[in-house]
Every structure is written in C-alpha cells, then in structure tokens.
Amino acid sequence: MAIRISLACSLMAAFAAAAVPAMADGAVAAYLAGTCSTCHHPSDKSAAMPALAGRDATELIATLQAYRTGARQDAVMHAVAGSLTDAETAEVAAYFAHQEPAQ
Amino acid sequence: MTRWTRRRFGAAAGAAALAGIAAPSMAAAAARLVIIGGGPAGATVARYLSRASSKCQVTLVEAEPRYHTCFFSNLYLSGLRSFESLSHGYDALQAKHGVTIVHDKVTAIDATARRISLASGGGLDYDRLVVAPGIAFRWNAIEGLDEAASQAVPHAWRGGAQMQLLRRQLEAMDDGGLFLMSIPPDPIRCPPGPYERVSMVACYFKREKPKSKILVLDSKNSFPKQELFQDAWNRLYPGVVEWLPIDFHGGVKSVDAVARNVAVANETFTYSVANVIPPHSAGTLALEVGLADDKGWCPVDPATLESKLVPGIHVVGDAIVPGEMPKSAFAANSQAKVCAMAIDALLGARDPYEARFFNTCWSFVGIDDAVKVGASYRIVEGKIKAVEKFISKVGESAETRKQGARQAEAWYAAISADAFG
Numbered sequence: 001m002a003i004r005i006s007l008a009c010s011l012m013a014a015f016a017a018a019a020v021p022a023m024a025d026g027a028v029a030a031y032l033a034g035t036c037s038t039c040h041h042p043s044d045k046s047a048a049m050p051a052l053a054g055r056d057a058t059e060l061i062a063t064l065q066a067y068r069t070g071a072r073q074d075a076v077m078h079a080v081a082g083s084l085t086d087a088e089t090a091e092v093a094a095y096f097a098h099q100e101p102a103q
Numbered sequence: 104m105t106r107w108t109r110r111r112f113g114a115a116a117g118a119a120a121l122a123g124i125a126a127p128s129m130a131a132a133a134a135r136l137v138i139i140g141g142g143p144a145g146a147t148v149a150r151y152l153s154r155a156s157s158k159c160q161v162t163l164v165e166a167e168p169r170y171h172t173c174f175f176s177n178l179y180l181s182g183l184r185s186f187e188s189l190s191h192g193y194d195a196l197q198a199k200h201g202v203t204i205v206h207d208k209v210t211a212i213d214a215t216a217r218r219i220s221l222a223s224g225g226g227l228d229y230d231r232l233v234v235a236p237g238i239a240f241r242w243n244a245i246e247g248l249d250e251a252a253s254q255a256v257p258h259a260w261r262g263g264a265q266m267q268l269l270r271r272q273l274e275a276m277d278d279g280g281l282f283l284m285s286i287p288p289d290p291i292r293c294p295p296g297p298y299e300r301v302s303m304v305a306c307y308f309k310r311e312k313p314k315s316k317i318l319v320l321d322s323k324n325s326f327p328k329q330e331l332f333q334d335a336w337n338r339l340y341p342g343v344v345e346w347l348p349i350d351f352h353g354g355v356k357s358v359d360a361v362a363r364n365v366a367v368a369n370e371t372f373t374y375s376v377a378n379v380i381p382p383h384s385a386g387t388l389a390l391e392v393g394l395a396d397d398k399g400w401c402p403v404d405p406a407t408l409e410s411k412l413v414p415g416i417h418v419v420g421d422a423i424v425p426g427e428m429p430k431s432a433f434a435a436n437s438q439a440k441v442c443a444m445a446i447d448a449l450l451g452a453r454d455p456y457e458a459r460f461f462n463t464c465w466s467f468v469g470i471d472d473a474v475k476v477g478a479s480y481r482i483v484e485g486k487i488k489a490v491e492k493f494i495s496k497v498g499e500s501a502e503t504r505k506q507g508a509r510q511a512e513a514w515y516a517a518i519s520a521d522a523f524g
Contacts, residue, residue: 021451021452021453021454022453022454022456023156023444023447023448023451023453023454023455023456024156024451024453026156027155027156027444027447027448027456028456030154031440031444031456032459034151034440034444034521035437035440035459035461037517037521038433038436038437038461038514038517038518038521039463039510039513039514039517039518040513040517041513041516041517041520042520044513044516044517046509046513047509048506048509048510048512048513049510049513049514049517075475075477075493075494076463076475076477076493076510078491078493079461079477079478079479079490079491079492079493080461080479082479082490082491083459083461083479083481083490083491
C-alpha cells in the first residue's frame with residue numbers, strides 16, 4: 001500500500017514538474033477533504049456521520065477501502081470512496097489525522 | 104476597507120497568463136476576492152477561500168442579515184422543526200474565518216474596471232469576483248401570479264418569510280380543506296423537494312387535519328424518486344395525495360388569489376391553501392449583468408466555475424448550468440469548493456486540481472423515514488457527468504429509513520457549519 005502511494009505521488013510529481021506547477025500538497029488534501037465536510041460535522045458524536053478530525057490515518061484508509069470494496073455497505077460512502085485514488089485516500093486520511101478533534 | 108495598490112490580473116484566465124505577472128509584486132499584495140450572495144454556495148466559497156494558500160482578502164456581500172435555508176424547510180412546514188433552526192448568521196465567518204461581511208445590495212458590476220457598486224453608495228474593487236445569485240422566479244408565466252400575488256399564494260421556494268406564510272396558512276386551514284400544489288417545469292431548485300413537501304404536508308394533515316386532501320398539479324410527467332414517494336404516499340397517507348401529470352391536466356394556466364381558484368386546460372380547482380411555485384431562472388443579478396444565457400441560466404467552465412460569458416467572474420450554485428448535477432445546497436457547496444480551490448490555484452499561478460463533485464439529496468417521506476438519491480461527478484469533455492449514482496429502494500427496512508433520517512439531520516448540521524462557520 002505504502003509503496004503504491006509513494007509511487008503514485010512521485011509519478012504525479014514528475015508529471016506536474018513538466019507543466020505549470022501543481023497545487024501544494026496541503027491545498028490538494030484540504031480540497032479533497034472538503035467532500036467529507038459537507039456531511040461530517042467536526043464535532044458530531046453520533047453514529048450517523050461521525051467526526052473525522054483526529055482519527056487514526058490507517059483506520060480511515062481501511063474504512064474508506066472497506067466502503068470501496070463493499071466490505072462495509074453504504075451507497076453514499078461507496079460513491080465517495082470510489083471517487084478517490086489510493087494516493088488521494090491517503091492524503092485525505094492524513095489531513096483528518098492531523099486535525100485536532102473538536103471538543 | 105483597506106485599499107491595495109491597483110493591480111489587476113490579465114484578462115485571460117489561464118494559469119499560464121497569470122504566471123506572467125511579476126512575482127515580487129504578487130507576493131506583496133493580497134488578492135481582493137469578493138463574493139456576492141451569502142447562501143450555501145457563496146458562504147462556502149468565502150469560508151474555503153479564507154483558508155486558501157494564496158494571500159487574499161475575502162469579502163462577502165449579502166443584503167440580508169441572516170440566511171434561512173430552503174433545504175429542510177419542509178420539516179418546518181410539517182411542524183417537525185423550528186423556524187429558528189433553519190436560520191444562520193454571518194458572525195462566525197467574520198470572527199473565526201476573517202471574512203469581511205458587507206451587508207449591502209449590489210447595484211452594478213463593472214467587469215472591465217473590476218469593481219462592484221453598492222446600494223449604500225460605495226463600491227468594492229476586486230481581483231476575482233464570485234457571484235452566487237441563487238434563483239429568481241419568472242413572474243406572470245402563469246396568469247395572475249406576480250410577485251404581489253405571492254403574498255396570498257406563496258411559492259415558499261426560498262427560505263424565510265414565504266415559508267412562514269405557507270406555514271401560517273396551513274395552520275389556519277380547516278380540517279377537510281384542499282392543499283393545492285403546482286410544480287414548475289425543470290430546471291428547478293431541489294428537484295425532489297416538491298414531493299418531499301407533499302409528503303411533509305400529508306404528515307402534518309395526518310396528525311392535525313386528517314380529513315384534508317392534497318392535489319398536485321405537476322408540469323412534468325415523471326419526477327425524481329417517484330417510486331419511493333408514491334410508495335410512501337400509499338403506505339403512510341392512503342387516499343390523501345392526488346398527483347396529476349401535465350399530460351393529464353394540460354398545465355396550470357391561471358391563478359385567482361381572490362376566488363381561490365387555479366385553472367388548468369379544461370378545469371378549475373378551488374383550493375383552501377395553494378402553493379404555486381413559478382418557473383425559475385438564475386437570480387436577478389446574474390440576468391442584469393449578462394452572466395445568464397438566453398435560457399436564463401449561467402454557463403460556466405466546470406473546472407473553475409468561471410463564467411463562459413464574463414471572464415474574471417465565477418458563478419456557483421443554483422444559477423449555473425450544472426451539467427448532470429441537480430440544483431441543490433449540496434451541489435452548490437460542492438461547486439463552491441471546486442471554485443475556491445481553482446481561484447487559489449489561479450492566484451498562485453498553478454493548475455487547478457482535477458475537479459470532483461458530489462451530491463446527495465435526502466427527502467423525508469414520513470417521521471423517521473428518509474430516502475436519498477445522489478452521485479459522484481467528474482468533468483467529461485467539458486461537462487459535469489455522473490460517475491456513480493445511488494438511490495434508495497422501495498421496501499427498505501424501517502431501520503434503514505430511520506438511519507437515512509439521522510444521516511440527513513447530521514448532514515444539515517455539517518453543511519451549515521461548513522458554509523457559515
């Protein structure tokens with residue numbers, strides 16, 4: 001998994017270097033994470049749309065992958081998870097993992 | 104408001120053109136980003152631009168002191184949610200996110216001078232402008248239905264006073280009355296919304312006015328989530344809802360607010376309470392400043408949400424031609440994030456990231472009974488296209504529907520915080 005992500009990242013970097021500079025990593029992660037924030041309130045403690053800030057990155061990646069494969073069933077999350085590449089999934093997970101959990 | 108040195112972007116919007124601007128002077132000044140319209144689209148753009156990686160000064164111009172959401176207002180009509188719970192202010196955007204809030208009405212946009220004029224007399228210069236004008240109604244498309252008549256026959260298709268008016272009328276109606284609803288042709292804001300309204304008014308009647316009926320005069324022959332809604336109407340409100348497609352009635356021709364009549368091709372119906380939603384166009388400002396095409400909607404480049412008609416101005420939300428996306432708060436919020444990301448990229452002379460869009464429309468059909476439809480989207484050959492679609496099914500368990508209702512409520516809280524801070 002880690003190898004695939006780093007490979008994808010270096011490929012992206014190689015392509016980007018050839019043209020107009022790509023957006024900064026942080027800006028991309030923040031942008032992609034925006035899709036999650038439409039439904040996941042930063043301090044929601046309910047099971048319906050649980051808060052994502054401060055969650056373990058590995059756990060978030062595993063959860064998104066489970067939604068993508070159908071191991072976890074949810075039509076909305078299947079579409080969300082399916083819209084992200086492995087590299088993007090890792091970026092989004094890292095973004096939320098680095099956020100302070102809301103009180 | 105602080106005035107920065109006059110510096111403007113080139114007329115061409117591409118990143119390469121922007122990259123040609125001298126780097127040292129770019130670093131010195133914050134870009135002036137002005138957003139007009141404080142609904143879910145405009146507020147989300149403001150909030151996301153406020154944390155952009157580029158140096159910028161974000162100003163949101165909105166005439167009203169508070170925003171009342173149209174989404175979730177059917178729950179208010181049903182008595183299941185308070186009016187106050189649908190009301191959002193702009194204090195957090197200013198205090199927590201550094202957005203300058205200007206409560207004023209925009210009277211003109213000078214796209215060449217890059218300046219907007221305000222009703223109070225002043226103006227604002229901008230480097231990039233985002234317009235989120237929402238929708239306007241095509242008054243007089245139905246005889247007798249002008250803006251003044253909407254004080255007697257509400258559209259209730261914007262949050263706020265119109266919603267309160269319809270609620271009062273429903274509360275004042277005698278048991279055994281007829282609630283008549285007229286639904287306009289596409290494109291409309293919140294395509295499943297009218298049918299959620301039918302469901303939620305039926306839900307209110309079941310509790311409070313069980314002898315009352317609902318007549319729906321539709322401008323369409325089919326509608327979103329039709330099977331799901333009609334299943335719910337038969338299951339939860341048998342004999343209450345009569346839905347007539349346009350091929351059956353021929354279209355609503357006129358409204359007489361004094362006689363309380365609505366006329367279709369060959370028949371006149373007398374109502375107790377009527378909710379006639381007029382056909383829509385993009386918001387008035389978009390029409391006035393040339394952002395709308397001859398059909399009344401705003402064409403945009405979906406990768407940046409920049410207008411195809413006026414360079415340097417971006418348009419987001421219900422006013423745009425959205426490809427396969429519906430006009431919804433979720434869609435507006437999703438477009439707003441693409442727009443903010445693209446503006447941030449353009450300011451830094453970088454290529455915008457590949458746009459992703461998402462939408463889910465939850466509809467309440469009963470108490471603890473919500474259904475959903477939605478999709479993920481990407482840009483294919485210059486247009487927004489659905490990638491993966493999903494929809495609830497008839498016959499789902501009560502537990503699934505209850506979970507849908509909890510998800511919808513959580514979404515409401517989240518999108519409100521996401522837009523208004």
